[in-house]
Amino acid sequence: MDAHDSVYAAALDRLLLLTVLLNDDMERGLREMGxxxxxxxxxxxxxxxxxxxxxxxxxxxxxxxxxxxxxxxxxxxxxxxxxxxxxxxxxxxxxxxxPKGTAAVEKLEADQREFGRQLFGRMPAERLDGLVAGLDDVLATLHGLGLRSPY
Amino acid sequence: MDAHDSVYAAALDRLLLLTVLLNDDMERGLREMGxxxxxxxxxxxxxxxxxxxxxxxxxxxxxxxxxxxxxxxxxxxxxxxxxxxxxxxxxxxxxxxxPKGTAAVEKLEADQREFGRQLFGRMPAERLDGLVAGLDDVLATLHGLGLRSPY
DNA sequence: CAGAGTCGTGAGCGTCCATCACTATGAGCA
DNA sequence: TGCTCATAGTGATGGACGCTCACGACTCTG
Missing domain, CATH: 1.10.10.10 (Winged helix-like DNA-binding domain superfamily/Winged helix DNA-binding domain)
Structure with missing residues (x-):
């Protein structure tokens, strides 16, 4: 319980909030496609x-x-x-x-690209770099902890 | 569909992967607590x-x-x-x-703190700063898009 | 005090996702 | 040729979540 903890907590809070937000948005989008x-x-x-x-x-x-x-x-x-x-x-x-199934998957991919643009298009390049570096770090740590994608 | 798209896609992929990973981990932890x-x-x-x-x-x-x-x-x-x-x-x-309910919530909080330490404890300070700045940016953008926490 | 509105619940329904047990059909080998 | 194993399908369950509708119990107001 050192002084860094509150910094970590703040970072984790953002991560978890983002998790919830993205999840909800994704599921809502899917539901709309049936x-x-x-x-x-x-x-x-x-x-x-x-x-x-x-x-x-x-x-x-x-x-x-x-x-x-x-x-x-x-x-x-x-x-x-x-x-x-x-x-x-x-x-x-x-x-x-x-064809409908293929189109659906392709639409999901296209939506994702569009979402990426909306999310990052206005972000300064160096901030985006910082974000990606941080995410990669976290991902690597998770991987080390045994948390990895099932697929 | 410009040259930045693949950068955005890479960033979004990481974000979504993290979303899935954190979600699954959270739910598994909860299930273990009943x-x-x-x-x-x-x-x-x-x-x-x-x-x-x-x-x-x-x-x-x-x-x-x-x-x-x-x-x-x-x-x-x-x-x-x-x-x-x-x-x-x-x-x-x-x-x-x-008391059991209170203890459960407190354990969740403690687990989160511990998780934060594991996730960020070994990360260089400036990388963590970069991550948080990026997350805040994304969160703000999402907020602008009308995606916000329900609570 | 009567009527209107509020709190929670019983009954019933639907979706999603997962399980196990069992069956029918076909594959593949001795 | 038979016997065994593999592939899927059905039926039956079960849990988590969410909803509506109707209703009893209670509060509040005129």
């Missing part, structure tokens, strides 16, 4: 690894196969993906992005 | 505004009174709060932190 957080994760996954059987998605997302069935059902109902026949394994499907 | 996100929010609220009738909590948290009933039920069952008689209004209760 997506839920988990379904969006699945869309990202498909974008990254391409058409995949549900088993693979379950492993990639670290959730039970049954949960994948439900998520895929939802995405099929809302037109973001289809279940295509697997060319080699007639038991399995290839969950595949529809 | 708390859910909403119940925790309520505990913080009580810490801030003291024993309060459910109506006040509903307004402070911007949720329906009926929802408060459920959250308070949960917190009562798990021993974090009690419903005390309101001294002036026999229709209302004063939702009050139990």
């Amino acid at each position: 997506l839920t957080p988990s379904r969006t994760t699945m869309l990202w996954m498909l974008r990254r690894i391409g058409p995949a059987p549900q088993k693979a998605l379950a492993e990639a997302m670290r959730i039970a196969p049954r949960t994948v069935t439900g998520l895929v059902d939802g995405l099929v109902d809302t037109g973001f993906v289809t279940r295509e026949a697997h060319p080699e394994d007639r038991r399995a499907f290839l969950v595949t992005l529809t | 708390l859910t996100p909403s119940r925790t929010t309520m505990l913080w609220m009580l810490r801030r505004i003291g024993p309060a009738p459910q109506k006040a909590l509903a307004e402070a948290m911007r949720i329906a009174p009926r929802t408060v009933t459920g959250l308070v039920d949960g917190l009562v069952d798990t021993g974090f709060v009690t419903r005390e008689a309101h001294p002036e209004d026999r229709r209302a209760f004063l939702v009050t932190l139990t």
Whole structure:
């Protein structure tokens, strides 16, 4: 409990506030597109690894196969993906992005770029550098603490 | 789509990754204490505004009174709060932190301080300054965009 | 004191996300 | 050819959250 603690607390407060704000904003945006957080994760996954059987998605997302069935059902109902026949394994499907699904992911990417512009476009270059350096430092520390992205 | 975009994207990526990481970590910690996100929010609220009738909590948290009933039920069952008689209004209760509830909030605060030390303790002072300046800038921008804390 | 407004709750509903147990179908090998 | 294992689907649960509607209990005001 030394004199730096209040400085750390102030920094952490900002970080946590930002976390909450960004999270809420993200989820609201998704909801407007007809997506839920988990379904969006699945869309990202498909974008990254391409058409995949549900088993693979379950492993990639670290959730039970049954949960994948439900998520895929939802995405099929809302037109973001289809279940295509697997060319080699007639038991399995290839969950595949529809044009709408691809467009959705691309829109998310575009929105993010736009958001980046709004957030940083007016920021002095050196301040942005300072921010990124600080974030990288924090990220590295978190990584060292064993906190890392699940994907 | 100018040359700065990739810089912005890199900065935003870090911010979003941090968001996800901190969020997951927070929720995991809460779960270990037997708390859910909403119940925790309520505990913080009580810490801030003291024993309060459910109506006040509903307004402070911007949720329906009926929802408060459920959250308070949960917190009562798990021993974090009690419903005390309101001294002036026999229709209302004063939702009050139990010793366990107070201890939980204090532990959250202590954990946060400790986390701050771990995160920033080894960071050069000027880098920390740069980070905070950048975060403040972003926060101000968000505020200008209409994104602000609900509380 | 009667009527109107307030506080909290019971009942019911919906969404999201996750689980386990079980089944049908197909793959793959001895 | 059979037998076993793998892939998905269904059904049933469960928890966390949020909502509305209706209502009893109570306060407050005219």
